[in-house]
Amino acid sequence: SQQGEEDPQALSIQEGENATMNCSYKTSINNLQWYRQNSGRGLVHLILIRSNEREKHSGRLRVTLDTSKKSSSLLITASRAADTASYFCATPGRNTGFQKLVFGTGTRLLVSP
Amino acid sequence: SQTIHQWPATLVQPVGSPLSLECTVEGTSNPNLYWYRQAAGRGLQLLFYSVGIGQISSEVPQNLSASRPQDRQFILSSKKLLLSDSGFYLCAWSDRQGGYGYTFGSGTRLTVV
Numbered sequence: 001s002q003q004g005e006e007d008p009q010a011l012s013i014q015e016g017e018n019a020t021m022n023c024s025y026k027t028s029i030n031n032l033q034w035y036r037q038n039s040g041r042g043l044v045h046l047i048l049i050r051s052n053e054r055e056k057h058s059g060r061l062r063v064t065l066d067t068s069k070k071s072s073s074l075l076i077t078a079s080r081a082a083d084t085a086s087y088f089c090a091t092p093g094r095n096t097g098f099q100k101l102v103f104g105t106g107t108r109l110l111v112s113p
Numbered sequence: 114s115q116t117i118h119q120w121p122a123t124l125v126q127p128v129g130s131p132l133s134l135e136c137t138v139e140g141t142s143n144p145n146l147y148w149y150r151q152a153a154g155r156g157l158q159l160l161f162y163s164v165g166i167g168q169i170s171s172e173v174p175q176n177l178s179a180s181r182p183q184d185r186q187f188i189l190s191s192k193k194l195l196l197s198d199s200g201f202y203l204c205a206w207s208d209r210q211g212g213y214g215y216t217f218g219s220g221t222r223l224t225v226v
Binding site: 031040041043044045048088090100101102103104106 | 119203205217222
Protein backbone atom coordinates (compact mmCIF):
# COMPACT_ATOMS: atom_id res chain seq x y z
CA SER A 1 0.00 0.00 0.00
CA GLN A 2 1.13 3.53 -0.66
CA GLN A 3 2.08 5.58 2.35
CA GLY A 4 2.99 8.76 0.52
CA GLU A 5 1.26 10.50 -2.32
CA GLU A 6 3.14 13.06 -4.37
CA ASP A 7 1.56 16.05 -5.99
CA PRO A 8 1.64 16.97 -8.81
CA GLN A 9 2.06 13.76 -10.76
CA ALA A 10 3.94 15.65 -13.45
CA LEU A 11 5.60 19.05 -13.58
CA SER A 12 7.11 20.85 -16.55
CA ILE A 13 9.24 23.96 -16.10
CA GLN A 14 11.99 25.97 -17.77
CA GLU A 15 15.61 25.98 -16.69
CA GLY A 16 16.23 28.51 -13.95
CA GLU A 17 12.75 28.20 -12.48
CA ASN A 18 12.01 26.63 -9.12
CA ALA A 19 10.23 23.28 -8.84
CA THR A 20 8.06 22.40 -5.89
CA MET A 21 6.76 18.92 -5.20
CA ASN A 22 4.51 17.91 -2.35
CA CYS A 23 4.06 14.69 -0.44
CA SER A 24 1.29 13.67 1.91
CA TYR A 25 1.43 10.62 4.14
CA LYS A 26 -1.01 8.78 6.35
CA THR A 27 0.58 7.56 9.56
CA SER A 28 2.97 8.86 12.16
CA ILE A 29 6.58 8.82 11.07
CA ASN A 30 10.03 9.30 12.52
CA ASN A 31 11.53 10.49 9.27
CA LEU A 32 10.66 11.24 5.67
CA GLN A 33 13.01 10.80 2.75
CA TRP A 34 13.18 12.08 -0.82
CA TYR A 35 14.68 10.15 -3.71
CA ARG A 36 15.37 10.89 -7.36
CA GLN A 37 15.12 8.38 -10.19
CA ASN A 38 16.47 9.05 -13.64
CA SER A 39 14.68 7.15 -16.37
CA GLY A 40 15.45 3.44 -16.24
CA ARG A 41 17.85 3.78 -13.34
CA GLY A 42 17.91 3.05 -9.63
CA LEU A 43 16.82 5.56 -7.03
CA VAL A 44 19.23 8.01 -5.46
CA HIS A 45 18.76 9.21 -1.91
CA LEU A 46 18.53 13.01 -1.79
CA ILE A 47 17.67 14.03 1.72
CA LEU A 48 16.23 12.73 4.98
CA ILE A 49 14.29 14.93 7.37
CA ARG A 50 13.47 13.73 10.87
CA SER A 51 10.12 14.23 12.52
CA ASN A 52 11.52 16.80 14.93
CA GLU A 53 12.87 18.92 12.07
CA ARG A 54 10.81 21.43 10.11
CA GLU A 55 13.19 22.35 7.33
CA LYS A 56 16.39 21.02 5.84
CA HIS A 57 18.67 22.20 3.05
CA SER A 58 21.11 20.42 0.81
CA GLY A 59 22.61 22.45 -2.02
CA ARG A 60 19.72 23.58 -4.24
CA LEU A 61 17.27 21.36 -2.37
CA ARG A 62 15.01 22.54 0.41
CA VAL A 63 12.71 20.14 2.22
CA THR A 64 10.02 21.09 4.69
CA LEU A 65 8.02 18.83 6.95
CA ASP A 66 4.73 19.58 8.67
CA THR A 67 3.85 16.65 10.90
CA SER A 68 0.55 18.23 11.96
CA LYS A 69 -0.60 18.16 8.33
CA LYS A 70 1.30 14.96 7.52
CA SER A 71 2.90 16.63 4.54
CA SER A 72 6.30 17.49 3.13
CA SER A 73 7.54 19.55 0.23
CA LEU A 74 10.68 19.39 -1.88
CA LEU A 75 11.85 22.60 -3.51
CA ILE A 76 14.52 22.57 -6.19
CA THR A 77 15.81 26.06 -6.83
CA ALA A 78 17.26 27.28 -10.11
CA SER A 79 16.38 24.06 -11.92
CA ARG A 80 18.65 22.60 -14.57
CA ALA A 81 17.91 20.22 -17.42
CA ALA A 82 19.86 17.59 -15.46
CA ASP A 83 17.20 17.74 -12.74
CA THR A 84 14.78 16.04 -15.11
CA ALA A 85 13.78 12.87 -13.26
CA SER A 86 11.07 11.34 -11.12
CA TYR A 87 11.05 12.30 -7.46
CA PHE A 88 9.66 10.09 -4.72
CA CYS A 89 8.97 10.63 -1.08
CA ALA A 90 9.29 7.65 1.24
CA THR A 91 8.41 6.99 4.85
CA PRO A 92 8.89 4.06 7.20
CA GLY A 93 5.92 1.75 6.89
CA ARG A 94 3.48 1.13 9.67
CA ASN A 95 4.73 -1.11 12.47
CA THR A 96 8.24 -1.06 11.12
CA GLY A 97 11.00 -1.98 13.47
CA PHE A 98 13.79 -1.24 11.09
CA GLN A 99 12.77 1.36 8.59
CA LYS A 100 11.02 -0.50 5.82
CA LEU A 101 10.40 2.33 3.43
CA VAL A 102 7.09 2.79 1.67
CA PHE A 103 7.27 4.93 -1.45
CA GLY A 104 4.78 7.23 -3.07
CA THR A 105 3.92 7.17 -6.75
CA GLY A 106 6.30 9.99 -7.61
CA THR A 107 6.37 13.32 -9.42
CA ARG A 108 7.81 13.36 -12.92
CA LEU A 109 9.78 16.58 -13.39
CA LEU A 110 10.74 17.82 -16.84
CA VAL A 111 13.12 20.78 -17.01
CA SER A 112 13.42 22.25 -20.48
CA PRO A 113 16.49 24.22 -21.62
CA SER B 114 32.96 3.15 0.46
CA GLN B 115 29.83 1.10 0.16
CA THR B 116 28.65 -0.12 -3.22
CA ILE B 117 25.81 -2.28 -4.38
CA HIS B 118 25.86 -4.44 -7.48
CA GLN B 119 22.79 -5.79 -9.18
CA TRP B 120 22.64 -7.95 -12.27
CA PRO B 121 21.65 -8.52 -14.97
CA ALA B 122 20.56 -5.09 -16.16
CA THR B 123 17.97 -6.47 -18.56
CA LEU B 124 16.38 -9.87 -18.94
CA VAL B 125 13.82 -11.33 -21.31
CA GLN B 126 12.41 -14.63 -20.16
CA PRO B 127 9.61 -16.87 -21.45
CA VAL B 128 6.59 -17.63 -19.32
CA GLY B 129 7.22 -20.66 -17.14
CA SER B 130 10.97 -20.27 -17.05
CA PRO B 131 12.93 -19.86 -13.80
CA LEU B 132 14.41 -16.59 -12.56
CA SER B 133 17.43 -15.66 -10.51
CA LEU B 134 18.42 -12.06 -9.85
CA GLU B 135 21.44 -11.36 -7.69
CA CYS B 136 22.43 -8.42 -5.57
CA THR B 137 25.63 -7.97 -3.60
CA VAL B 138 26.78 -5.22 -1.28
CA GLU B 139 30.38 -4.22 -0.59
CA GLY B 140 31.93 -2.10 2.10
CA THR B 141 29.48 -2.76 4.91
CA SER B 142 28.50 -5.53 7.27
CA ASN B 143 25.11 -6.70 8.53
CA PRO B 144 23.09 -4.56 6.15
CA ASN B 145 19.36 -4.68 5.85
CA LEU B 146 18.57 -5.80 2.31
CA TYR B 147 15.47 -5.17 0.24
CA TRP B 148 13.89 -6.17 -3.06
CA TYR B 149 11.44 -3.75 -4.65
CA ARG B 150 9.47 -3.97 -7.87
CA GLN B 151 8.39 -0.99 -9.91
CA ALA B 152 5.68 -1.25 -12.53
CA ALA B 153 5.92 1.13 -15.48
CA GLY B 154 5.26 4.72 -14.37
CA ARG B 155 4.45 3.66 -10.83
CA GLY B 156 5.91 3.75 -7.38
CA LEU B 157 7.93 1.03 -5.71
CA GLN B 158 6.41 -2.03 -4.10
CA LEU B 159 8.40 -3.75 -1.37
CA LEU B 160 8.65 -7.46 -2.10
CA PHE B 161 11.11 -8.84 0.44
CA TYR B 162 13.44 -7.63 3.14
CA SER B 163 16.12 -9.29 5.19
CA VAL B 164 17.87 -8.37 8.41
CA GLY B 165 20.34 -11.25 8.39
CA ILE B 166 21.50 -14.47 6.75
CA GLY B 167 18.59 -16.78 6.14
CA GLN B 168 16.09 -14.23 7.53
CA ILE B 169 13.58 -13.28 4.86
CA SER B 170 10.29 -11.49 5.26
CA SER B 171 7.77 -11.38 2.46
CA GLU B 172 5.58 -8.36 2.03
CA VAL B 173 3.34 -9.48 -0.79
CA PRO B 174 2.13 -13.00 -1.62
CA GLN B 175 3.38 -13.80 -5.07
CA ASN B 176 5.20 -16.06 -7.42
CA LEU B 177 8.61 -14.95 -6.19
CA SER B 178 10.94 -15.93 -3.37
CA ALA B 179 14.10 -14.48 -1.90
CA SER B 180 17.15 -15.88 -0.18
CA ARG B 181 20.15 -14.49 1.65
CA PRO B 182 22.86 -17.13 1.62
CA GLN B 183 25.59 -14.72 2.71
CA ASP B 184 25.61 -11.52 4.71
CA ARG B 185 25.94 -9.27 1.69
CA GLN B 186 24.17 -11.33 -0.96
CA PHE B 187 20.46 -11.19 -1.72
CA ILE B 188 18.83 -13.31 -4.42
CA LEU B 189 15.38 -13.02 -5.95
CA SER B 190 14.03 -16.18 -7.55
CA SER B 191 11.08 -17.76 -9.23
CA LYS B 192 10.51 -21.33 -10.30
CA LYS B 193 8.04 -20.41 -13.04
CA LEU B 194 7.65 -16.86 -14.29
CA LEU B 195 4.28 -15.33 -15.06
CA LEU B 196 3.55 -12.47 -17.45
CA SER B 197 2.63 -10.37 -14.43
CA ASP B 198 6.17 -10.73 -13.08
CA SER B 199 7.41 -8.25 -15.68
CA GLY B 200 8.75 -5.07 -14.19
CA PHE B 201 11.76 -3.19 -12.92
CA TYR B 202 13.37 -4.90 -9.94
CA LEU B 203 15.49 -2.93 -7.54
CA CYS B 204 17.72 -4.14 -4.75
CA ALA B 205 18.62 -1.81 -1.90
CA TRP B 206 20.48 -1.83 1.38
CA SER B 207 20.42 0.25 4.53
CA ASP B 208 22.14 0.21 7.87
CA ARG B 209 20.33 -1.38 10.81
CA GLN B 210 18.57 1.77 11.83
CA GLY B 211 17.84 2.97 8.31
CA GLY B 212 18.48 6.45 9.49
CA TYR B 213 20.60 7.46 6.54
CA GLY B 214 18.38 6.32 3.73
CA TYR B 215 18.59 3.47 1.32
CA THR B 216 21.19 2.86 -1.36
CA PHE B 217 19.74 1.30 -4.47
CA GLY B 218 21.25 -0.85 -7.16
CA SER B 219 20.87 0.10 -10.80
CA GLY B 220 17.92 -2.24 -11.31
CA THR B 221 16.97 -5.15 -13.55
CA ARG B 222 14.40 -4.71 -16.29
CA LEU B 223 12.56 -8.04 -16.54
CA THR B 224 10.25 -8.75 -19.46
CA VAL B 225 8.34 -12.00 -19.40
CA VAL B 226 7.15 -13.02 -22.87
